[in-house]
Amino acid sequence: MGVVRLEKEKIVWIALIAIIIFLVWETLKELISPIVFGIAATYIAYPFHIKLSRKLGKKLSVLLLSALLAIFTILFFIGVTLWITDTLRNLYAYLNSFFSWLGSLNVPSFLSSIFDAMATSFPQKLRDILLQYTLSLPKLALQLIVFLAVFYATLSNSDFLAREIYELLPSSNRELGEKLIEKVRDTVDAILKTWLFFSIIKGMFLTIGFYLFEISNVAGSIAAGVLCVILELLPVVGGWIMWLAGAIILWKKSTLLALLFSIYGILTISPVPDYTLKSRFTKGRASVSSVVALVGIFGGLIAFGAVGIILGPIAIGLLLALIDAWKEIKLKQPSKARHSQDA
Template sequence: MELETAVWIAISLVVLYLVWETISPIISPIIIAVTLAYILYPLHERLAERMGNRASAFVMTAVLTVVTFLFIIGFALWINDVKSSLAGYINSFFTWLLTLNLPPTVYELLQRLAQDIPRRFEEYVLGYTYSLPKLSLQAIVMVFSFYGMLVNTRVIRSEVYSILPPENRELAIKLIEKAGETLHTLLRGWLSVSVVKGIMTAAGFMLFGLANAGGSIAAGIFTVIFELLPVFGGWVVWLAGAVYLMNTGNHTAALLFALYGIAFISPLPDIILRPKLGTRERGVNSLISLVGIFGGYIAFGFVGIIIGPVALSLLTTLVEEWKEIKERNVP
C-alpha cells in the first residue's frame, strides 16, 4: 500500500512538473486575460442579457482582438521611441527624487527602483522587439483565454467552490472573498481608472505638441505608474507638461493644458469616480498595496503588479483568521 501511494505521488509530481513547464511560457498572457475578463465581466453580463452568453463573449473578444492587433502594430512602430522617452522621464524623476532629504531605507529602495525599472523595461522590449512572432503567439493565447473565461465564468466559479475542503470551507470562502475584494478595488477601481488617465495623458501630450507619439505613450505609462503610488498621482505628469510649456513662453497653451489635466487626469476624475468605484483603502490597505505592487513587480515583472497585492491581502486574511482562532481557544 505504501509503495502504491509513493508511485501515485511520483506520478502526480511528474504531471504537475510537465503542466508547469507547458504553461509557464504563457502564464503572463493568461494572467492578463483573467484580469481583463474580471474587469469587463459586468459589461459582459449586461450584454449577455440581450444577446446571450456566447454571443456577448464573442463580440467582446472580437473587440479585444482588434485592439490587440492595433497594439502589436503600434508596438512595432513606436516601441523604440517609447523606450527612450520612458527612460528619460524615469531618470529625470528619480534624479530629482534622490536630491530630497530621504531616510536611508527609502533612499536605497528608490536607487534600486531607478536602476531596476529601466533595465527590466529594456529586457521586455528587447525580448519582444526581436521576436514579434512570440508577442503575436502570446496575444493569441490571451484572446482565447479571455473568451474562455467569459463563457465559462459560472462553471469555473461553481467548480472552485465544489473542491473546497469541508473541514476548512469557511476559511477558504473568506480567502476567496478577500481576493475578490482586493481584485475589485485594485482592478475595477484603481488600475482601470489609472489606465484611462494614462490614455488621456498620452492624448493631451500629442494634442498640445509636448511630445511625439512615442513620448506621449511614455507619458501615459508614467501617469499609470504615478497613480499606483500614494501621495503622487497623474497630476505630477500634467503639471510637469504645463511647466514645460510655461518655460517655452507658450503661456496660453500651458494654461489650457493645465485645465485639460485638471478635468481629464487629476483631480476632477477622482472626485467624480471615487464615490462610485470606492477608495483605495476599501478591500486593500494602502501600505499592503504599495509593498505588493513594487515587491510583485521586482519578483514577477509587470504581472506582479496584480499578483503582489492579492498575495499580501490573502496573507493578512490568514493572519486575522489565526488570531481569531487563538482568541477563541483562550480560556
C-alpha cells in the same frame, strides 16, 4: 502485506501526479503571463458581460466583448511594432529625469536612500520587462493569441468556473476557503477595478493630451502615459506631475496652450477624477491598504515581471487572510478550553 501495497500505490500515485504537474508547468510556464492577464481581463469584463447578456444573450455578448478586445490587442501589437524602440528611449529618459528630480528634493535621509535605490534599479528593471515582451515579435504575437483565447474561454464559461471553484473547497475547512476566495476577490477588485483601471485610463488621457497639444511625438506621448500609470501607483505623487511637466513645457511656447492643457489635466487626470468618478466607482467595495497595494505591485513586478502586478497584491492579501484566520482560531481555542474546564 496489504498496508505495504497501499503505501506503494500511494507513492506511485504521488510520483505520477508530480510528473504530470511538472509536465504541465514546463508546457505553460512561458505562457503564464497571458493566461493570468486573460483571466484578469475576464474579471474586469464580467460585469459588462452580465449587462450585455440581458440585452443580446450570452453568446453575442461574449463575441462582442472578445471582438472589442481583439481590436485593442491588434492596435497594441501594431503600436509595439512601430514605436517600441522610441517609446523605450523616451520612457528611460523620463524616468531618469523624474528620479533626478526626486533626488534634488530635501527629504529625510532614509527616503533619500530609497529614492537612490529606485533610481538605480527600477528603470533598468522596467526596461528589461518591456524588452522581454518586444524583442521577439512572433513570441509576443503568440502570447497575445493565448491572451485572447483565455479571455474568450473563461468569459464563455464564467458561471461554470465560479461554481467549480466553490465545489473544490474541502468540506473540513470550507469556511477558511471561502474567506480566502473573498480576500482574493476584494484584492483583485481594489487593484484591477480601481487602482490599475483608473491609472491606465489616466495614462491614456495623458498620452492623448501630450500628442494633441504637440508636447511630444507618438512614442514620447506613449512613454509619458506609461510613466503616468507608474506614478499613479505611488502614494503622494501621481499623474498630476506629468500634466504639470507638460504644462511647463508648453508655457515656453504659448501661455494659452499651457493654461488649456492644465485645465485638461485637472479634468481628466488629477484631481477632479479622484474626487468624482473614483469615489463613486469604489463606493460599497472593500478597500485594500495602500501599503499592501504598493508593496504587492512593485514587489511582484520585481519578482515575477509584468504578471507580478496582479500576483503580488493577491499573495500578500492571501497571507493577511491566513493571519486573520489563525488569529480567529487562537481566540476560539481558550474559550473551548475554558468551557471544558467548567464542565
